[in-house]
Amino acid sequence: MKRTKISALLQMIPQGQMVNLKGWVRSFRNNQFVALNDGSTLHNFQVVLNMKAVGEGMLKRITSGACISVTGSLLASQGKGQSAEVMAKEIEVLGDCDPEKYPLQLKNRPSLEYLREIAHLRFRTNTFGAVFRVRNTLAYAVHQFFNEKGFVYLNTPVITASDAEGAGEMFRVTTLNIKNPPLNENGEIDFREDFFGRSTNLTVSGQLEGELGAMALSEIYTFGPTFRAENSNTTRHLAEFWMIEPEMAFYDLNDNMDIAEEMLKYVIKYALEKNNHDIDFLAKRAEEEEKQKPQQERAEMGLLEKLKFSVEHDFARITYTEAIEILRNCNHNKKKKFQYLVDSWGIDLQSEHERYLVEKHFKKPVILTDYPKAIKAFYMRQNDDEKTVRAMDILFPGIGEIVGGSQREERLEKLEQRMRECNLPIQELNWYLDTRRFGGCPHAGFGLGFERLVQFVTGMGNIRDVIPFPRTPKNAEF
RNA sequence: UCCUUGGUAGCUCAGCUGGUUAGAGCACAUGACUGUUAAUCAUGGGGUCCCUGGUUCGAGCCCAGGCCGAGGAGCCA
Numbered sequence: 001m002k003r004t005k006i007s008a009l010l011q012m013i014p015q016g017q018m019v020n021l022k023g024w025v026r027s028f029r030n031n032q033f034v035a036l037n038d039g040s041t042l043h044n045f046q047v048v049l050n051m052k053a054v055g056e057g058m059l060k061r062i063t064s065g066a067c068i069s070v071t072g073s074l075l076a077s078q079g080k081g082q083s084a085e086v087m088a089k090e091i092e093v094l095g096d097c098d099p100e101k102y103p104l105q106l107k108n109r110p111s112l113e114y115l116r117e118i119a120h121l122r123f124r125t126n127t128f129g130a131v132f133r134v135r136n137t138l139a140y141a142v143h144q145f146f147n148e149k150g151f152v153y154l155n156t157p158v159i160t161a162s163d164a165e166g167a168g169e170m171f172r173v174t175t176l177n178i179k180n181p182p183l184n185e186n187g188e189i190d191f192r193e194d195f196f197g198r199s200t201n202l203t204v205s206g207q208l209e210g211e212l213g214a215m216a217l218s219e220i221y222t223f224g225p226t227f228r229a230e231n232s233n234t235t236r237h238l239a240e241f242w243m244i245e246p247e248m249a250f251y252d253l254n255d256n257m258d259i260a261e262e263m264l265k266y267v268i269k270y271a272l273e274k275n276n277h278d279i280d281f282l283a284k285r286a287e288e289e290e291k292q293k294p295q296q297e298r299a300e301m302g303l304l305e306k307l308k309f310s311v312e313h314d315f316a317r318i319t320y321t322e323a324i325e326i327l328r329n330c331n332h333n334k335k336k337k338f339q340y341l342v343d344s345w346g347i348d349l350q351s352e353h354e355r356y357l358v359e360k361h362f363k364k365p366v367i368l369t370d371y372p373k374a375i376k377a378f379y380m381r382q383n384d385d386e387k388t389v390r391a392m393d394i395l396f397p398g399i400g401e402i403v404g405g406s407q408r409e410e411r412l413e414k415l416e417q418r419m420r421e422c423n424l425p426i427q428e429l430n431w432y433l434d435t436r437r438f439g440g441c442p443h444a445g446f447g448l449g450f451e452r453l454v455q456f457v458t459g460m461g462n463i464r465d466v467i468p469f470p471r472t473p474k475n476a477e478f
Numbered sequence: 479u480c481c482u483u484g485g486u487a488g489c490u491c492a493g494c495u496g497g498u499u500a501g502a503g504c505a506c507a508u509g510a511c512u513g514u515u516a517a518u519c520a521u522g523g524g525g526u527c528c529c530u531g532g533u534u535c536g537a538g539c540c541c542a543g544g545c546c547g548a549g550g551a552g553c554c555a
Contacts, residue, residue, distance in 0.1 A: 017547085026516095027514095027515080027517085028506095028511095028517095029514040029515065029516095029517045030511070030513075030514045030517060030518085031511070031512080032511090032512055032513075032514065033512095033513075033514045033515075033517085035514095035515080044515095046511095046514090046515085048513080050512075051511095051512070052512085064484075064505095077513090078513060079513055079514065079515075080515080081514085081515045082515085099505085099506065099507090100488085100505095100507075101488090101504055102488090102506095104486070104489095105488070105489060105504080105505050105506085106505095106516075107489090107504065107505065107516050108488080108489040108503095108504055108505055109488065109489080109490065109504085109516090110489060110490080111489085111490075111524075113547060113548070114489070114490090116547095117547095136503090137524095168552090168553070168554070196528095205555090226538090226555080228553090228554075228555085230552095230553055230554075231479055231553085232479095232552085232553060232555090233479085233548095234549095234550085234551085234552090234554095234555085235548095235550095236555080237553080237554070237555080241555070242555095244553060244555095248520095293533090308538095339551085345501080350551085350552090351550090351551075351552090352551095384519070400554090401555065402555070403555075404554075404555060414536095422482070447553030447554095447555055448555070450555085451555080452555060453555095462548090474546085
């Protein structure tokens with residue numbers, strides 16, 4: 001008999017029809033009621049069995065975590081917790097689960113930290129089931145959004161030879177024998193003998209290659225893994241993460257902000273509709289967690305409120321210069337409550353400053369633009385004031401920077417001048433500069449940290465809990 | 479990498495001023511139970527107190543070094 005997913009069973013009208021369902025046992029009560037979950041939805045489905053008919057041998061095998069297949073009739077439930085249930089006629093154990101050895105005991109309320117240690121099993125919890133269903137929806141929505149807009153999904157290389165992108169420390173890729181590498185005349189490692197005939201790394205950004213695509217296809221986006229070998233130990237950094245990088249010809253900074261804001265709202269709204277049960281559950285979970293915190297640290301809005309608010313209101317848009325003025329004149333600064341006081345133009349904003357702007361002053365997502373050029377990357381377009389660049393960062397409550405982007409410098413001389421100032425090897429990036437030499441045009445783009453987006457929508461506090469198998473310093477298990 | 483903080487049963491935690499045999503809840507095992515909702519009830523087993531060294535008559539507790547986790551900072555998405 002063909003299997004029916006639990007998500008589909010819940011939609012059916014129970015009329016005693018025969019159905020088959022398969023899934024993992026969440027709990028077994030009174031030797032009679034099995035709560036079965038197959039991951040198609042947050043909800044479990046209740047299977048009722050006749051303990052005498054089933055037999056003691058089979059009864060003992062229905063343990064928490066076991067995988068079973070049940071065939072029986074779909075009936076209206078006599079109990080209160082659910083509207084329908086399956087009266088089992090046939091039960092098959094697809095996979096036994098020894099309860100004494102099974103590390104995931106759901107009734108123990110295992111901590112997120114513990115579940116991270118058994119990441120191969122944590123999908124079987126309500127929380128992680130919900131998180132990864134939402135993650136899937138968000139990924140799908142990103143593709144759908146760009147597809148509707150006529151963007152071309154472009155795959156940029158994971159292995160790159162360029163180490164001049166300046167986005168962070170890189171992981172080396174090599175097939176050389178690290179115990180005994182070949183050396184050149186100067187006694188240095190001879191990468192001519194390496195697999196690619198040169199030194200290579202894992203990508204820290206697909207942006208430069210993305211720009212090349214945009215200079216012909218007009219609008220492209222990438223969505224792929226990105227690697228940074230920074231020794232970052234925070235709730236919002238991973239060594240391996242997924243980044244979405246759109247790059248658009250003929251867009252200026254305003255167009256860039258418009259499409260970034262539109263996209264964020266689109267995907268959040270999409271998830272709110274598609275995964276409302278999961279997000280409701282995650283919202284309750286987040287609320288429980290908030291209650292553990294001291295009153296002062298609690299967020300003013302719940303997860304659902306926060307998501308709906310973000311979708312319904314315009315993001316605040318201010319320049320770096322305006323932000324400095326707000327911060328300099330705010331009571332918080334005057335009372336010297338910032339660890340780093342805001343006194344002069346040109347300073348890099350600290351997390352506490354960004355958080356103040358987003359969480360206290362505007363109380364909604366904020367787009368900061370036109371940063372001093374000294375604190376931003378070489379490829380950002382210089383403003384006429386010679387001091388600032390057409391950068392934009394989108395800051396979200398609780399997460400911080402979720403998007404970083406800019407209008408790109410399309411003027412060859414200005415770009416080369418910046419590269420010299422930043423000590424970048426112009427020769428190595430000749431292919432990049434060619435787009436400015438041959439039919440260049442104004443263009444813009446941004447990078448969106450996918451896991452940070454998933455964090456925002458799921459309300460999960462730690463980025464390690466929104467990617468199946470997190471890679472962080474000293475951790476690459478599974 | 480820096481600052482703060484933690485590591486005690488399978489899990490979540492308590493453990494007083496350094497003192498005899500280290501506790502609880504849940505989980506697990508055994509038994510009971512045909513309308514349960516984290517089922518319930520009874521009984522039972524279960525410990526490298528993170529590691530190494532030191533102080534002490536005596537260390538889960540004090541000291542030093544290390545390992546690992548969490549929160550914050552920096553770097554950023």
